[in-house]
Amino acid sequence: MRRRQRWTWLLSVGALVAGFALLAAACGGKSSNANKNTNTAGSQGTSGGTAQNKPFANFRIAYDTGTDYLDPGLSYTVEGWAIMWNVYLPLVGYKHVNGPDGATLVPYLAKSLPQISSDGKTYKLTLRKGLKYSDGTAVKASDFRATIERDYKVDSPGVGFFSNIVGADAFSKTKKGHISGITTNDSTGAITIKLTQPQGDFQNILGTTFAALIPAATPAKDQSTHPAPSTGPYMIQSYKPNRSAIVVRNPQWKSNKGTGITDVPNGNPDKMTFDILGDPGVALTRTLKGQDDYDFQQPPPDRLNTLQSKYSNQTKVYTPANTYYFFMNTRLKPFSDVRVRQAVNYAINRQALVRIYGGLANPTENILPPTYPQYKKHTLYPYNLAKAKQLVAASGFKGMSVTVWNHDRGQDPKATAYLTDVLNKIGFKAKEKIINSSVYWTTIGNQATKAQIGFADWFQDYPHPLDWFDVLLNGTRITQTHNNNYSNFDNKAVNAKIEALKKQTKLTSSVNDQWAALDKQAMQQGAWAPFINRQFVDTFNSDIDLGCYINHVLYQFDFATICHK
């Protein structure tokens, strides 16, 4: 009886609690719907989401196949960096906020931003005390030097960023000893970097993933599937290329955060699961059906009406700083001839390419995207197929075989299908070569591949013109493997101008004008055939609270700050 009485009492209490819970849920639902109406699809730019501390179990992401590596020394894709931003922390980094303020550098593992000498050649930083990697080992100042040296040892695509450090060139040849320009003191945490000449973007370079600290003992080979210990709020638990990645909380983060890292949020999901999917249609369907929480891929252009009519409160449209272009290898015929490169620029109809990308793009002939203050629109190459044919005929390369390279992901292969048709129309015998997206960039970035022409895109590593011209078009930075200058563009005048502008520590209006002029100069030489600045759509399932949505100026959607309803 007693037992029965107790059971009855418990039932009454349970019913009461359930009633209150339902009432609360109904009120919450109303509030949530009110939020939904403000997050209308089609809103341009970044939204005004504010990060809230709402931990939840698992954030499931329908990812794409573009991840090259999950090794901070090797990855150089948006996919790789988007995951590692909250995993591997550099000495300095960026605020996790919406809008232009996201480009503000703040100290991460360093106590403060670097002290720069008056001649602009010496950078001094101090590592916070008490930092630990996710495996519990202490973070040491010497790990910074070891990290940069490891970049050289693994032939990182980011080594070009560090070539201005004293002794880096010598180290790149021998890969033995140390880089003399980096001195560290493990007991005080002091790190001193000496440059051969002033460099306007060096602070930003210190904030790249290539400079994110990992233990000195990390093997100098790809660690993607055996992730290195991390310092950030998360650590990579596992990575199966082309299948999945799982990111979980770093058990040492609380103690690291306690050292004074204020600008890196703890993150809301306890776990992030990345389901790597090859088909954008499948990724979208999984997200809308609730099998995933977020669709990293872009929805097929024909599904936009459905998104607008049924799921407008689950989408966000934004335009990151990006340029999509066709590279033309200037070391190989026929693109060694400037007339052929100009012909390609005349022959592609950029409006057609905008439509191929479902209209979510703006046509461009510039190298820099319009979000840059250095951007000055130029129209050197209005669509003119007849002129393109004349230029090809004049070059003497008419009838030559050309191979157009691309990866197999999203809408991009359609851009090269269009280019192939255009090349055939202006007198070449063009054919396509489509390869898996996870190996595409390393394949075309290897000189042995001898890729003639193909698709490329660029999203800023940091908001500075050097990230475009120095990384992508400086002939002195061409490498044998992991080359980013796919055109192998090596123009003495352009190189000299880049080197001169590199020394400018401040981006004044006069300096900005010089960058704009350089954009035009490079395009007169037909360095690339730029075609669009692309817009993107982020799609979420209905369980996600977009009030927490942060779209960062560099890393785009910040997975760690999102909330569940």
Next chain:
Amino acid sequence: MAQPAAETEFTLDTAAELAAEESAAVIRGRSPWYLAWRRLRRNYVAFGFLALFVVIVVACLLAPVYAHHVAHTGPNDTHVLDTITVHGKRIDVVSKGGVLGGKLVASTPVGPQWFAAGGKYMLGADTLGRDIGVRLLYGGRTSLIVGIVSSLICVVAATILALLAGFYGGWLDFVITRFFDLFYAFPVILLGIALGAALAINGIHWGPIKVQSGNILIPTLIISYVLIPYVGRPLRGQVLSLRQKEFVEAAIAQGSGPLRIMFTELLPNVASSILVFFTLIIANNIVLEAALSFLGAGVQPPTASWGTLISDGQGLIVTRPWFAVMPGIAIVLTVLALNVFGDGLRDALDPRAKVKVEH
């Protein structure tokens, strides 16, 4: 009493017919091929499907005529910004999309126009403004060429290996059989994808043999290569059995050499199986080509094949499902036609045979 016929054919159609014929006929010998033809021509279903296959082949062969005179465009010609006139109204081949008036608007290619646009885009356009009808016919040419040529290579190679293994036996049989077993160990699609993915990047460079990537010879060779054991192994069994027959021993006793025995005694006796295999494996190879091309390991873009067309149509499966369904129907009809005809052929050549392609 029945009037004896002056001359009656010995056809072996049914036991009843045979009994009736035997009772009164003056039996005249006919070749096995003639008898098979007699049986086949009475199989109207098989002939009906053969006719369907011929129609498909002829339609695909006429692709350039259709492209030039009806659709006025090539299979790879893009028309992204073009417009067409339908019932006096101009419409975009690929509609404008993106963020228009603050709303997301889909960019969609035109659907089937049948005869409304003067023969253009009868079956619609893809996202590059390419004519689906033209690509379907050109794609059929590619798929049929890959299917037939790969079957030919596969059957020739498998027959030679089966004759060698079955006739000589011993270590040669052991080596060839293990070679077959090795291939059996891999699922055909996985092996095809592995080879296709590897060869798609660099092409084939084996000494003097050089085939550039993108050439349809690559998927043709891959498909023929991976299916050799599936034809070779049953043929080897037949050759092993025939090797023990008296006529082979007689040929050896007469002093015939191995090559002569293999090609004049054994080969004619397995020819009917080879012919049935060839027919059935064409259908099989067309499906395999479509699967590999769909997965990006077969025919490379922009070359159209039914597999690549299904892959292209996949992106429009919600708004334009016919783009993926039409090449699918073409594959189904072709494979059905070949399989039904192949079954009829098998029944005609050797009703007791259990020739089928399994993997």
